[in-house]
Amino acid sequence: MKRSRRLNFLRVLLVCLCLLLPLSACSLQRFRAHNESQLVLATPTDPKTFNFANNQSFPNIFMFTYDGLTRENGVTGEIEPSLAESWQFSKDKKTAIFTLRPDLKWSDGNPLTADDVVFTYQDVVFNPKVPIEVKDNLKIGAKQAYPSLRKLDDRRVKFTFPEPFAPFLRATAAPNGVCILPKHALEQSLKTKDANGNLAFLSTWGSDTPPDQIIVNGPYKLDAYVAGQRVVFRRNPYYWRKAEDGTQLPKLDKIIWQVIENLDVQLLRFRSGDLDVLGDTRPMKSEYYGLLKQEAKRLNANVLDGGAWSGVLQFVFNVSTAKNAEGKPFVDPIKAKWFNTKEFRQAVAHAIDKERINTNLFRGLGVVQHSPVSIQSPYFLSPEQGLKVYDYNIDTAKQLLTGAGFKYDNQGQLFDADGNRVEFNLITNSNNLVRVAIGSQIKQDLDKIGMKVNFQTLNFNVLVDKLTTTRDWDIHIVGFGGGVDPHGVANLWMTSGGSHAFNLKQQPGQSEVKDYAPKPYESAIDRLFIAGAQEFDEAKRKEIYGQFQQIVAEEVPIIHLVNDRALMAVRKDVKGLKYSGLPTWGLWNIDELDR
Numbered sequence: 001m002k003r004s005r006r007l008n009f010l011r012v013l014l015v016c017l018c019l020l021l022p023l024s025a026c027s028l029q030r031f032r033a034h035n036e037s038q039l040v041l042a043t044p045t046d047p048k049t050f051n052f053a054n055n056q057s058f059p060n061i062f063m064f065t066y067d068g069l070t071r072e073n074g075v076t077g078e079i080e081p082s083l084a085e086s087w088q089f090s091k092d093k094k095t096a097i098f099t100l101r102p103d104l105k106w107s108d109g110n111p112l113t114a115d116d117v118v119f120t121y122q123d124v125v126f127n128p129k130v131p132i133e134v135k136d137n138l139k140i141g142a143k144q145a146y147p148s149l150r151k152l153d154d155r156r157v158k159f160t161f162p163e164p165f166a167p168f169l170r171a172t173a174a175p176n177g178v179c180i181l182p183k184h185a186l187e188q189s190l191k192t193k194d195a196n197g198n199l200a201f202l203s204t205w206g207s208d209t210p211p212d213q214i215i216v217n218g219p220y221k222l223d224a225y226v227a228g229q230r231v232v233f234r235r236n237p238y239y240w241r242k243a244e245d246g247t248q249l250p251k252l253d254k255i256i257w258q259v260i261e262n263l264d265v266q267l268l269r270f271r272s273g274d275l276d277v278l279g280d281t282r283p284m285k286s287e288y289y290g291l292l293k294q295e296a297k298r299l300n301a302n303v304l305d306g307g308a309w310s311g312v313l314q315f316v317f318n319v320s321t322a323k324n325a326e327g328k329p330f331v332d333p334i335k336a337k338w339f340n341t342k343e344f345r346q347a348v349a350h351a352i353d354k355e356r357i358n359t360n361l362f363r364g365l366g367v368v369q370h371s372p373v374s375i376q377s378p379y380f381l382s383p384e385q386g387l388k389v390y391d392y393n394i395d396t397a398k399q400l401l402t403g404a405g406f407k408y409d410n411q412g413q414l415f416d417a418d419g420n421r422v423e424f425n426l427i428t429n430s431n432n433l434v435r436v437a438i439g440s441q442i443k444q445d446l447d448k449i450g451m452k453v454n455f456q457t458l459n460f461n462v463l464v465d466k467l468t469t470t471r472d473w474d475i476h477i478v479g480f481g482g483g484v485d486p487h488g489v490a491n492l493w494m495t496s497g498g499s500h501a502f503n504l505k506q507q508p509g510q511s512e513v514k515d516y517a518p519k520p521y522e523s524a525i526d527r528l529f530i531a532g533a534q535e536f537d538e539a540k541r542k543e544i545y546g547q548f549q550q551i552v553a554e555e556v557p558i559i560h561l562v563n564d565r566a567l568m569a570v571r572k573d574v575k576g577l578k579y580s581g582l583p584t585w586g587l588w589n590i591d592e593l594d595r
Contacts, residue, residue: 036253036254037251037252037253037254037594037595038252038253038254038255038256039252039254039255039256039276039277039574039593039595040255040256040258040274040275040276040277041255041256041257041258041275041276041277041280041281041587042257042258042259042260042266042269042275042277042278043059043231043257043258043259043260043281044059044259044260044261044263044266044281044282044431044432044460045057045059045259045261045431045460045461046207046227046228046259047060047061047207047225047231048060048207048461048464049205049206049207050205050206050207050209050211050214050222051201051202051204051205051206052066052132052179052181053124053125053130053131053132053181053201053202054131054132054202054206055133056133056464056468056498056499057460057461057464058281058481058584059281059282059585060175061222061231061233062174062175062179062218063175063585063587063588063590064218064219064220064233064255064590065214065216065217065218065219065220065221065222065233066174066175066179066180066181066216066217066218067082067083067174067179067180067217067218067240068082068083068172068173068174068175068177068178068179068180069082069083069084069087069098069117069172069173069178069180070082070084070087070169070170070172070173070174070177071173071174072170072173072176072483072484072583072588074578074579074580074582074583074585074588074589075578075580075582077376077483077484077582079169079170079173082173082174083100083101083104083112083117083180083217083240084098084099084100084101084172085099085100085101086098086099087099087169092164093161093164093165093166093536094160094161094162094163094164095158095159095160095161096158096159096161096168097152097156097157097158097159098117098156098157098159098172099155099156100112100113100114100117100154100155100156100157101155101240102155103240104217104240105217105238105240106182106184106185106215106216106217106238107215107216107217107221107236107237107238108185108215109238110182110184110215112180112182112217113154113155114151114152114153114154114155114156114157115151115154115183116180116181116182116183117149117151117157117180118149118150118151118157119181119183119186119187120178120179120180120181120183121146121147121149121178122149123183123187123190124181124186124190124201125138125146125178126138126146127190128508129198129199129508129509130199130201130202130508131202131498131507131508131509131510133491133498133499134171134176134177134178134491135498136490136491136494136496136497136498136499137167137170137171137177137487137488137490137491138168138171138178139490139494139496140161140162140163140165140533141162141163141530141533141534142527142530143162144496145162147159147160147161147162147165147168148160163534164534164535164536165533165534166487166532166533166534166535166536166541167485167487167488167490167533170483170484170485170487170488171487174218175585176481176483176488176584179218180217182215182217185215186201186204186205188200189201189204198509202509207225207227211223211224211225216236217236217239217240218236218239219235219236219239219241219249219250219590219591220233220234220235220236220250220255220590221233221234221235221236223254228259229258229259230256230257230258230259231256231257231259232254232255232256232257233254233255233256233257234253234254235250235252235253235254236250239591241591243592249591249592250590250591250592250593251576251591251592251593251594252593252594252595255590258274258275261431262431262433263284263285263431263432263433263434264433266278267284267285267288270292270299270301270569271292271295271299273299276570276571276574277568277569277570277571277574277586277587278292278568278569278570279567279568279569279586280568280570280585280586280587281585281586282432282479282564283306283309283564283565283566283567283568283581283586284567284568284569285433285434285567286361286362286363286364286365286366286564286565286567287361287363288567288569289303289305289363289365289567290363292569296569299569299571300571300572300573301569301570301571301572302569302570302571302572303567303568303569304566304567304568304569304570304579305565305566305567306565306566306567306568306579306580306581306582306586307376307565307566307580307581308367308375308376308563308565308566308581309367309563309564309565309566309581310374310375310376310377310481310482310483310566310581310582310583310584311374311479311480311481311482311563311564311584312369312372312374312479312480312482312560312563313369313435313438313477313478313479313560313561313562313563313564314477314478314479314480314558314559314560314561315348315352315442315475315476315477315558315559315560315561316475316476316477316478316501316502316557316558316559317339317345317474317475317502317557317558318330318331318336318339318471318473318474318475318476318501318502318503319331319336319339319340319502319503319519319557320336320471320502320503320504320516321333321336321340321515321517322503322513322514322515322516322517323513323514323515324471324511324512324513324514325511325512325513325514327514330471330472331474332474334416334418334420335424335474337416338416338422338424339474339475340519341404342554342555342556343400343401343403343404344400344401344404344406345555345556345557345559346390346400346556347396347397347398347400347401347404347449348397348446348449348451348556348559349390349556349559350390350391350392350393350394350396350397350400351392351394351397351445351446351448351449352390352392352442352445352446352559352561353392353441353445354368354392354561354562355368355392356392356441357438357441357561357562358562360437360441361434361437361438361441361562362434362562362564362565365565365567366562366563366564366565367562367563367564367565368562368563369560369561369562369563370383370387370388370389370390370553370560371387371549371552371553371560372486372489372493372548372549372552372558372560373482373486373545373549374482374483374484374582375563376482376484376581376582377482377483377484377485377486378484378538378542379485379486379541379542379545379546381545381546381549381550385546386550387549387550387553388550388553388554389553390556390559394448394449397449398449398450401414401449401450405417406422408450412450413450413452414449414450414451421452422450422451422452423451423452423453423454424451424452424453424454424474424475425453425454425455425456425473425474425475426439426442426443426453426454426455426456426474426475426476426477427455427456427457427458427463427466427473427474427475427476427477428457428458428463428476428477428478429457429458429459429460429463429478430457430458430459430460431459431460432479434564435477435478435479436457438477438561438562439455439457439477440455442455442477443455463476463478467501467504468498468501468504468507469510471504476501477561480492480499481584482584483582483583483584484582486529486532486545486548487529487532487533490529490533493525493529493548493552494525494526494529495518495522495523495526496526502557502558503516503518503519503522503557519555519557521551521554521555521557522557524551525548525551525552528544528545528547528548528551529548531544532544532545532548565581566579566580566581566586568586571595573595574593574594574595575593575594575595576589576592576593576594577589577593578592
């Protein structure tokens with residue numbers, strides 16, 4: 001039966017491939033100028049914005065276009081110099097002086113100086129009217145204060161912290177941390193307002209802005225954008241970085257980012273020669289691995305296994321009991337009562353068959369995840385170290401539900417103590433077929449404990465809007481990036497965070513949120529993140545983040561599912577690639593790639 005399914009899969013691919021060949025044969029040549037080096041990649045969605053401060057999604061253009069003061073090495077996880085050539089902390093860890101590289105320039109030729117650093121942090125990131133996600137990772141202590149900073153001279157900036165703050169260096173690392181923005185291009189937009197009274201900055205550099213108006217400091221600048229089709233990047237002639245032999249970086253002249261929503265179509269385009277890389281922004285589907293291994297020679301490709309991916313796949317309950325500006329609850333109060341019952345959440349965790357997900361959908365190559373911390377992190381707490389886990393057990397799930405007052409009728413349907421049928425909506429993004437398949441299996445799993453699940457798939461940008469703006473959702477499945485330091489996901493786990501979707505506070509620029517209240521376990525997590533950020537002793541930090549993981553495992557506002565394995569296919573003539581499962585982007589050293 002498995003062999004038959006595989007043959008059918010291959011037949012479908014071959015038919016589709018034959019249909020695509022006439023189109024793909026000339027498509028790359030259409031964009032390739034004489035003697036230009038280029039890389040053709042795929043993105044599942046159009047860029048939502050060209051303004052880093054408005055970004056809430058991945059992948060995004062900022063991976064190509066902006067640098068920060070530092071960067072994170074995608075293989076070692078170490079923090080390395082970037083726009084700043086060096087930094088020095090005081091003995092008490094309450095001040096840090098960053099020294100910029102000499103003669104830095106923006107893509108329009110203007111000098112990049114300490115004024116731009118102060119502008120980025122003080123006027124943009126720390127501005128309460130700008131809902132930039134990275135600000136959550138820079139809030140310090142119980143008062144959630146920001147560091148202060150001042151320019152010492154054109155190349156030096158001094159940061160002062162209200163208390164020691166261990167995660168600071170990682171927060172300065174682009175593109176996941178703070179990207180430095182051009183003061184000369186954006187300052188005026190922060191001083192003016194639009195017709196609705198909002199800062200003009202918030203509508204500046206949208207995806208409808210002509211690409212040549214976007215000023216950057218990274219290896220590539222925007223060259224062209226056709227909605228629904230492609231984004232084209234061209235090398236930034238003023239980029240600061242050079243290779244060890246003194247060669248100016250980046251090495252490639254051009255990057256073409258094709259918008260291809262369907263992952264199976266991405267596979268076909270790779271096999272037809274229309275893409276150079278498959279699986280750079282997200283690990284490619286496990287079912288492609290064996291097929292591409294067999295075809296590697298014909299495709300002139302290397303098929304890479306970078307180990308466990310650092311991101312996590314999450315099944316998230318909406319435990320909010322808050323109301324919108326009109327006083328209407330974001331979540332139906334009947335459902336909110338279920339979602340806020342710990343035994344209900346634990347029962348769902350026991351009912352989801354993760355091993356079957358791994359076997360059926362990841363071909364056994366996935367990694368079953370129990371912790372909110374990435375497996376590669378030194379702070380990761382494993383089940384062998386005492387982390388609570390929820391093995392698949394339908395009987396245990398039913399016992400938890402009946403013990404919490406839920407009841408079954410003679411057809412096995414589940415009702416709450418007030419006689420309400422347990423029925424809710426589960427959503428995920430439609431372009432990720434693995435998540436769609438996982439959602440379908442979870443629907444079947446929860447049917448076994450009497451729950452009726454209405455499973456829906458949505459366009460990714462529509463999904464993000466539901467989670468962050470309208471908030472009209474019950475449960476969702478979505479991926480979230482990870483990394484070395486747990487504080488990197490503070491915006492997900494702290495109640496102040498803009499990605500704290502399971503109980504989201506009012507965010508800057510949004511309509512009023514009434515009757516918001518954190519749960520006791522959320523407040524406990526806040527305290528642990530604050531303590532972890534204050535502590536520089538690694539052993540003590542590990543203990544603190546271990547407690548955080550135990551709370552999440554006990555309360556399960558989020559159920560961690562099965563992670564992708566970091567699988568990627570790339571043409572053999574692409575040189576300089578340094579691939580691992582640690583970064584959220586497989587081409588993290590894009591400026592060093594050549595062919």
